[in-house]
Amino acid sequence: MKSVVLWGSILLLSACGSMQSQVVKKNVVFDPGSQAQIRSYGSYGSDLIRIYPETDCAKWEGTKRNAVNRRFVNGLPRKVRNISIGIPPTELSRKTEKDTGFVFRDSYREMVVSADQPVVLDGAFSSQTRNHHYSCRVAASFTPKAGEAYEVRYLSEEDGCDIEVYHIGHEEKDGVRQTKKLTANYCARPGTSF
Numbered sequence: 001m002k003s004v005v006l007w008g009s010i011l012l013l014s015a016c017g018s019m020q021s022q023v024v025k026k027n028v029v030f031d032p033g034s035q036a037q038i039r040s041y042g043s044y045g046s047d048l049i050r051i052y053p054e055t056d057c058a059k060w061e062g063t064k065r066n067a068v069n070r071r072f073v074n075g076l077p078r079k080v081r082n083i084s085i086g087i088p089p090t091e092l093s094r095k096t097e098k099d100t101g102f103v104f105r106d107s108y109r110e111m112v113v114s115a116d117q118p119v120v121l122d123g124a125f126s127s128q129t130r131n132h133h134y135s136c137r138v139a140a141s142f143t144p145k146a147g148e149a150y151e152v153r154y155l156s157e158e159d160g161c162d163i164e165v166y167h168i169g170h171e172e173k174d175g176v177r178q179t180k181k182l183t184a185n186y187c188a189r190p191g192t193s194f
Helices: 002-017 057-061 091-098
Strands: 022-025 035-043 049-053 081-084 106-114 119-128 133-142 149-157 160-173 176-182
Touching: 035 049, 035 091, 049 106, 049 149, 057 119, 057 133, 081 091, 091 106, 091 149, 091 176, 119 149, 119 160, 133 149, 133 160, 149 176
Parallel strands: 022 081, 035 149, 081 106
Antiparallel strands: 035 106, 049 119, 119 133, 149 160, 160 176
16 A cells, blocks of 8 residues: 555656646737846746846945845745746747756746846855755846847856856747847845855
């Protein structure tokens, strides 16, 4: 009997972990003359990057927003939703939509921001096991252009972390838009950095 319950639980959990992400489309007014679009990647629907529109590094560093506030991401299966406002697909967004990972699973969220105004990207991740603690925080700024779309993602490695910013181009190949990596300006580490 115990083995039946064990195998039933394993099958149930593996079925939950193998479902593809759901894409939720939201209707958001977008004015290409004065706004830009940003797609931000995270894990299990949680933000690994907090986006602060109309804020430069100096303004961001002097606010209370610097408090570390990140959601805990555990490996339990749950529905993963990608929030779309209509930014054209890229290779990374298609890969994310098909992600069926069980422990780590990517997701994305799209938003509209004011164009020609700086945006601060505050990225952080922290994990702890019984014998190991890892944490890293980085912030960068870039200025999106009117009518354009961008992707931002947080990268975490053993020797540090980074934020990458990509411009989503207008050229399409194999049904997805091509991207080009941009150079972001790094902000000074806030006093609450890990």
